[in-house]
Amino acid sequence: MENSKNYSLKTALQIGEGQFIEFKESIDKSLSKEIVAFANASGGVIYLGITDSGGIKGVKITNRIKSEIQDIARNCDPSIFVSLDSNQNVLCISVDEGISKPYSCSDGFFLRIGANSQKMKRDEVLTLAVKTGKIRFDEQICNQFDWNDFDDDKFKYYLKLTGISNNLSRDEILQNLRILTPDGFTNAGVLFFAKDPEKYIISSKIRLVHFNNDDRIDILDKKVIDKGLIGNIEFAIEYLKDRIPVKYEIKKLARDEFPEYPISAYREAIVNALIHFDYFLGDMIAIEKFRSKLVLSNKGELLFPEKDFGKRSETRNRLLADLLSRTDYMERAGTGIQRILDSCISNSNAVSFNFTDAFEIVLTSNATVNATVNATVNATVNATVNKRQNEIIEIIQKQKSITVKELSNFCKVSRETILRDLKKLKELKIIERIGSDKTGHWEIL
Numbered sequence: 001m002e003n004s005k006n007y008s009l010k011t012a013l014q015i016g017e018g019q020f021i022e023f024k025e026s027i028d029k030s031l032s033k034e035i036v037a038f039a040n041a042s043g044g045v046i047y048l049g050i051t052d053s054g055g056i057k058g059v060k061i062t063n064r065i066k067s068e069i070q071d072i073a074r075n076c077d078p079s080i081f082v083s084l085d086s087n088q089n090v091l092c093i094s095v096d097e098g099i100s101k102p103y104s105c106s107d108g109f110f111l112r113i114g115a116n117s118q119k120m121k122r123d124e125v126l127t128l129a130v131k132t133g134k135i136r137f138d139e140q141i142c143n144q145f146d147w148n149d150f151d152d153d154k155f156k157y158y159l160k161l162t163g164i165s166n167n168l169s170r171d172e173i174l175q176n177l178r179i180l181t182p183d184g185f186t187n188a189g190v191l192f193f194a195k196d197p198e199k200y201i202i203s204s205k206i207r208l209v210h211f212n213n214d215d216r217i218d219i220l221d222k223k224v225i226d227k228g229l230i231g232n233i234e235f236a237i238e239y240l241k242d243r244i245p246v247k248y249e250i251k252k253l254a255r256d257e258f259p260e261y262p263i264s265a266y267r268e269a270i271v272n273a274l275i276h277f278d279y280f281l282g283d284m285i286a287i288e289k290f291r292s293k294l295v296l297s298n299k300g301e302l303l304f305p306e307k308d309f310g311k312r313s314e315t316r317n318r319l320l321a322d323l324l325s326r327t328d329y330m331e332r333a334g335t336g337i338q339r340i341l342d343s344c345i346s347n348s349n350a351v352s353f354n355f356t357d358a359f360e361i362v363l364t365s366n367a368t369v370n371a372t373v374n375a376t377v378n379a380t381v382n383a384t385v386n387k388r389q390n391e392i393i394e395i396i397q398k399q400k401s402i403t404v405k406e407l408s409n410f411c412k413v414s415r416e417t418i419l420r421d422l423k424k425l426k427e428l429k430i431i432e433r434i435g436s437d438k439t440g441h442w443e444i445l
Helices: 011-015 031-042 064-076 122-131 151-163 170-176 187-193 227-239 263-276 318-325 336-346 366-383 387-398 404-411 415-427
Strands: 021-024 044-048 082-087 090-095 109-112 116-119 206-211 220-226 246-251 254-259 286-288 294-300 350-355 359-364 431-434 441-444
Touching: 031 090, 031 109, 031 116, 044 170, 044 431, 064 082, 064 090, 064 318, 082 122, 090 263, 109 206, 116 122, 151 170, 151 187, 151 227, 187 227, 187 286, 187 318, 206 227, 220 366, 227 263, 227 286, 227 294, 227 318, 246 359, 263 294, 318 441, 336 350, 336 387, 387 404, 387 441, 404 415, 415 431
Parallel strands: 021 044, 206 286
Antiparallel strands: 044 090, 082 090, 109 116, 206 220, 246 254, 286 294, 294 359, 350 359, 431 441
C-alpha cells in the first residue's frame, strides 16, 4: 500500500483526509493523539496549516514550532520519531508506522481508522500488544499454579522425547528451558506439564469431530480432550489415523500404502494450530473430519499481511515453539506450510488456507481431487499435451500458487523447460496466470 509520505501537497489536497492524511489548522492538544494514531496504524502525514475542508490557511514555520512538535512526539510513550518538511506555508509532519506498538499519549491509546483517530478500548490495546509481540501468552506467569498439579509423568515423557538428561534437578531443567522463572511458572509450562491444564488455561483443550457428510449435521463421533500440548498432538494424530482410509497396492513382495490424506500434512497442520493459536481468546482448536475434506481451525490471526503468507513466518508463541522444536513433532520453524504443500502434492491432495474468523487449513480428499484432475487431463489429451505437461496441470490443480522453481524441482527438469511448458499450456488456453509473477496464482481453464 502506498504510504502517504509519497504524496505531494497538491495530491494530498486532492485526495483529502483519510487513512494516511490528516489536516490541522494549527497545533492544538489533539496533535499528540494524531501522531499516536498513525504510529499505531500504518503511518501517515499530518498537514499543519490546512483547514478540515482542504483550504490552505498556512502557519508561521519557525524553529520554535518545529521544536514544540518534536517535544510532543518525544513525550509519547514510547517516544515517536517524526520528520518535518515544509511546502509553501504548510508544515508536513510525517509519522512512520511504529515498531514498538502500542503507543500512547497523555489522553490514552489511539488508532487511525479511515479519516478518524479513534480511542482504543482495553481489549483493542491488548490485541495490538499481542499482535506485535509485546505480550506473549506462553511467556506470562501463571500465578495461580499449584505445584501439586505438576505432572511428573508428562515431564519424564518430554525428557525422553527430547533426549534431555535428567542429571539435573527438575527445577534446574525447567529453568534452563525458560519454563520456570524467578517470577514463577509460565503458561507454557502449564500447557506442557499440568495434570489438568484447563484448570488454569480455559483454551487448553482441542475439539475433534467426525462428520458423516460434508456438512456439520450428522456427527459420527466427537471428542474434547485436554491431555497437555504433546498429549493433544498425539491423540489428534491417532484420532485421524483411525478414521482415514488407506488404499493398498501389492507389487511383488512389497505393499504400497496410499492414504486418503498424508499423515505428514495433517500432523504438521495440528502442530501449526497448537503453536500459533491465540490462547488469550478462551476458545479451542477444532479438528473436523468430513467425508471429502479435513478442516483444522485455529483462532489465531496472521501476525503479518496475508499477501506474505507462505513467504514469511512469525511465531505467536515462541516459548511453545522452542519447547516443541526439541522433539520430532516440529522441525525447523517457518517451514511447516511448505511441508504441508509438498506432501499434499505428492499424495494428490488439494490444500487451501482460509483467513476468515479463524485461520483454517483445509485438505481435500485425494479421491475427490483425482476425479477432478482426471477429467481435466482427459480433456487435454487431444490438445497434444505431453506427459510432463499433464503432470504440471495436475500439480496446478492441487496447488494454484506453486512457483516455477517448485515445478522445476518437482518435475526434475530445468526452469527453462518448465517455462516452455507453461507457455504452451497458456497458448492452448489450458491454464492462465492470474496476478503478478510474485503474488499471483494459476487457474485451470
